[in-house]
Each structure stands twice: as structure tokens, then as C-alpha cells.
Amino acid sequence: MAADSAVNLGVLISGFGSNLQAIIDAIERRELAARIKLVVSNRADAVGLERARRHGIDALVIENRKFPSREAFDREVVTALKARDVELVILAGFMRLLSPVMVQAFPNRIMNIHPALLPSFPGLHVQQAAIDHGVRFSGCTVFFVSQGLDDGPIIIQAAVPVRPDDTEQELSERILAQEHRIYPRAIQLYQEGRLEVRGRKVYIKDDASQPIDQVLINPPLR
Numbered sequence: 284m285a286a287d288s289a290v291n292l293g294v295l296i297s298g299f300g301s302n303l304q305a306i307i308d309a310i311e312r313r314e315l316a317a318r319i320k321l322v323v324s325n326r327a328d329a330v331g332l333e334r335a336r337r338h339g340i341d342a343l344v345i346e347n348r349k350f351p352s353r354e355a356f357d358r359e360v361v362t363a364l365k366a367r368d369v370e371l372v373i374l375a376g377f378m379r380l381l382s383p384v385m386v387q388a389f390p391n392r393i394m395n396i397h398p399a400l401l402p403s404f405p406g407l408h409v410q411q412a413a414i415d416h417g418v419r420f421s422g423c424t425v426f427f428v429s430q431g432l433d434d435g436p437i438i439i440q441a442a443v444p445v446r447p448d449d450t451e452q453e454l455s456e457r458i459l460a461q462e463h464r465i466y467p468r469a470i471q472l473y474q475e476g477r478l479e480v481r482g483r484k485v486y487i488k489d490d491a492s493q494p495i496d497q498v499l500i501n502p503p504l505r
């Protein structure tokens with residue numbers, strides 16, 4: 284896509300929609316050259332729907348339970364997204380597995396965010412799993428969706444420290460604050476045409492990578 288034009292987004296949600304809000308805010312602050320053409324929720328009670336409406340964004344409820352199969356539901360969602368000329372699909376707390384119908388309709392054009400440092404802790408309830416495992420760092424990952432669960436090419440990650448006595452809520456909030464920073468950034472990199480997927484890796488053009496001597500150690504060395 285042309286690097287100078289805003290990218291058309293479709294955002295899929297199931298719940299609170301704080302990542303949706305972070306994307307809306309980044310667009311409004313002009314840090315992200317994107318237009319949200321449509322928000323789709325598979326649940327009528329998703330708080331995120333209100334956020335969309337408050338910002339004048341077209342929002343649709345497509346309830347998965349009303350469809351006979353995952354594929355039939357995905358077909359409906361794909362039709363709604365294509366009808367609005369969506370180029371990049373953003374999963375933001377969308378609690379449904381995607382069928383090949385969706386993944387093939389938007390190859391390497393679906394992003395998801397996961398509240399752990401993939402490939403550690405895929406799946407659900409991962410903040411508690413990280414605490415229970417006793418890891419010293421966890422974080423969040425934005426990746427391109429492939430057919431495997433939480434398995435696609437990784438675009439950007441943020442690491443946060445984990446304390447042994449963290450509660451699930453404390454760690455979730457710490458991670459979520461970073462989600463809200465890295466998701467808009469990943470979308471902006473896409474909009475600038477800087478993401479190139481080769482095999483399971485994402486190469487970022489003109490990437491100012493972390494200096495390789497900038498190491499995080501937890502607990503810190505004295």
C-alpha cells in the first residue's frame with residue numbers, strides 16, 4: 284500500500300475494548316495514519332461497542348451463536364469487512380478462533396495481540412500462568428495471525444517484570460499498559476509499508492532495533 288495514505292482497519296472485539304480505545308486515541312493524536320472503517324463484536328454486550336459509537340465509528344454485532352459453523356460466522360464477518368474496503372484486520376480482545384475462511388481472506392493482513400511473550404504461554408489465562416510458573420519477565424506480543432493458535436510471525440513485543448507475589452490483576456494491568464503502546468505502533472509500521480514477512484519472521488525496514496547491549500535483568504544486578 285502507498286505509505287502516504289491512511290490504512291483502512293476493521294477491528295474485531297468481544298469485550299472491554301481498551302486496545303480499540305488505544306488505537307482510536309493514537310489515530311486522533313495523529314500518531315497513526317489509519318481509519319477504522321468498522322468495529323465488529325461477536326457479543327452484543329461488549330463495552331467496546333460503546334467506545335466505537337462514541338467516536339462515530341460504524342459498529343456491528345455479529346453473534347457467532349447465531350451461525351451454524353465457525354466458517355459461516357467468519358464468512359459473514361469477511362463480507363462485512365470487504366464491503367467497507369478493510370485492508371488490515373485488528374483482533375483486539377476477540378475471543379474466537381479464526382477459521383481458514385478468515386485467515387485466507389486476509390493473508391498476513393490480520394494482527395492479534397497476546398498478553399504474554401510468545402511463544403511462551405499461548406492460549407487463555409496466561410497472566411496467571413506466568414505468575415504460577417515463576418517467570419521474571421512477561422509482556423505482550425503483536426503478531427500476524429496464521430492458522431495455528433498464537434503462532435504467527437511476531438511483529439513487536441514489550442517485556443515487563445513479574446513479581447512472585449503479583450496478583451493476576453496487577454500483572455494484567457502492567458501488561459495492558461504496554462499493549463496500548465505497541466499495538467498502534469505495529470499498525471503504524473504496517474501503514475508505512477515497513478513490515479515484510481519471510482517465513483515465520485517479520486523484517487522491519489529501517490528498524491532502529493534495541494541496542495544489543497541494552498539488557499533487562501530481573502532482579503537487577505547491583
Ligand code: GRF
Nearest residue numbers: 299300301302376396397398
Ligand atoms: C488483552 O489482554 C489482549 O492481549 C487479549 O485480550 C485482552 C483484550 O483487552 N487478547 P481489551 O478488550 O482490548 O481491553
